[in-house]
Amino acid sequence: MGNRKVEMAPDWTAALKGKDPQSWWFGYLGYDLSRADGKSQTEDTRPAFQNFPSVLLFEAEVLLEFHGDGTIEQHAGPVDVLEQIHALEAYEELRPQTDLMFSSWKSRDEYLSDVVTVQNQIREGNVYELNLCQFFTADQDPDGASVFLQLNQNFPMPFGGWLKGDDYEIASNSPERYLRREGNQLFSQPIKGTAKRGQSGKEDAEIREQLFHSEKERAENMMIVDLVRNDLARISETGSTKVDEMFGIYAFPTVFQMISSIRSELKNGLDSSDAIRSTFPMGSMTGAPKGEVMDWIQKLEPFRRGAYSGALGYFGPGNEFDLNVLIRSLFINHKDRTCGFAVGSAITIDSIPEEEWDECKMKARTILQTCGSRWEDIRPAMVSDFPVT
Numbered sequence: 001m002g003n004r005k006v007e008m009a010p011d012w013t014a015a016l017k018g019k020d021p022q023s024w025w026f027g028y029l030g031y032d033l034s035r036a037d038g039k040s041q042t043e044d045t046r047p048a049f050q051n052f053p054s055v056l057l058f059e060a061e062v063l064l065e066f067h068g069d070g071t072i073e074q075h076a077g078p079v080d081v082l083e084q085i086h087a088l089e090a091y092e093e094l095r096p097q098t099d100l101m102f103s104s105w106k107s108r109d110e111y112l113s114d115v116v117t118v119q120n121q122i123r124e125g126n127v128y129e130l131n132l133c134q135f136f137t138a139d140q141d142p143d144g145a146s147v148f149l150q151l152n153q154n155f156p157m158p159f160g161g162w163l164k165g166d167d168y169e170i171a172s173n174s175p176e177r178y179l180r181r182e183g184n185q186l187f188s189q190p191i192k193g194t195a196k197r198g199q200s201g202k203e204d205a206e207i208r209e210q211l212f213h214s215e216k217e218r219a220e221n222m223m224i225v226d227l228v229r230n231d232l233a234r235i236s237e238t239g240s241t242k243v244d245e246m247f248g249i250y251a252f253p254t255v256f257q258m259i260s261s262i263r264s265e266l267k268n269g270l271d272s273s274d275a276i277r278s279t280f281p282m283g284s285m286t287g288a289p290k291g292e293v294m295d296w297i298q299k300l301e302p303f304r305r306g307a308y309s310g311a312l313g314y315f316g317p318g319n320e321f322d323l324n325v326l327i328r329s330l331f332i333n334h335k336d337r338t339c340g341f342a343v344g345s346a347i348t349i350d351s352i353p354e355e356e357w358d359e360c361k362m363k364a365r366t367i368l369q370t371c372g373s374r375w376e377d378i379r380p381a382m383v384s385d386f387p388v389t
């Protein structure tokens with residue numbers, strides 16, 4: 001709606017440093033930006049997932065804030081925009097395409113073998129935890145806004161969002177915050193630990209208790225909390241990095257998630273780009289230590305992640321920003337007439353490969369159900385399906 005694409009030359013950090021302090025930018029930072037920041041040294045020739053660019057940001061010319069009570073507040077743009085919106089007649093909500101046929105880029109046996117490979121690296125002391133992801137694609141490009149509206153209606157999540165720019169569209173149903181800045185305060189809320197919701201209140205209570213006391217899930221969460229604390233400490237005032245909540249169990253429509261909350265105070269003289277460079281990509285989507293696990297992710301996954309497991313959100317006035325973790329999301333490439341999503345799980349020495357496979361199935365449910373598909377309908381990808389770059 002009258003938005004201007006942000007030019008990234010010479011790089012995204014320079015663009016962010018040069019941002020007008022009063023402007024609003026929206027978009028995403030892709031996982032692959034980490035390579036440009038030197039966090040992975042090996043050359044990567046894999047295609048980007050759904051051929052998404054590494055970064056896509058827009059400066060808003062018209063900015064509207066929609067409140068839960070139905071009111072709309074305008075922050076920027078022509079004064080008659082709100083009048084035009086209120087003058088519109090109600091329209092029937094679009095429904096997402098519901099016949100999407102997804103292909104999987106890893107078979108069950110291949111995935112289980114990859115889990116064992118990761119555990120062997122853990123035994124050798126090379127990594128401690130690694131987030132291993134599976135990728136699914138379809139040769140169709142549904143309307144992303146309709147997908148998002150359906151996801152938000154049936155499976156509301158606190159950090160969901162919708163973005164359309166150029167030929168690329170994202171319908172995100174993310175439950176996780178990557179990083180937020182308010183003044184000089186930084187907030188991160190990594191997720192590690194997932195359990196399927198029960199069929200009754202009693203079963204829910206039992207599952208919640210089991211998740212909270214699970215030694216495996218607590219170890220995963222603790223490891224990522226330590227990684228986030230270390231990332232934040234490098235760019236924060238000494239002694240300001242604090243854990244506000246540890247092992248919090250939160251209920252979502254289909255799952256329970258274990259979430260911890262960390263905050264710190266950004267050092268004087270540093271800016272938002274410094275905070276992001278120090279912490280990106282988020283530890284919950286890599287593992288530890290970051291450099292080593294990112295190299296192994298490159299060896300094991302069929303695609304560069306592109307926008308997936310990057311961060312979507314906004315950069316507002318006063319250098320404040322709020323970014324999610326781009327998971328539980330459908331990525332649509334209208335130029336290629338394709339779409340896809342990915343799911344992952346954290347592999348530790350205590351992981352049971354079959355249970356990690358089941359966790360991926362659970363996380364895929366919301367996207368598949370919204371698109372009228374099922375896990376049982378997914379077919380193996382053929383070599384000829386591999387995208388051409």
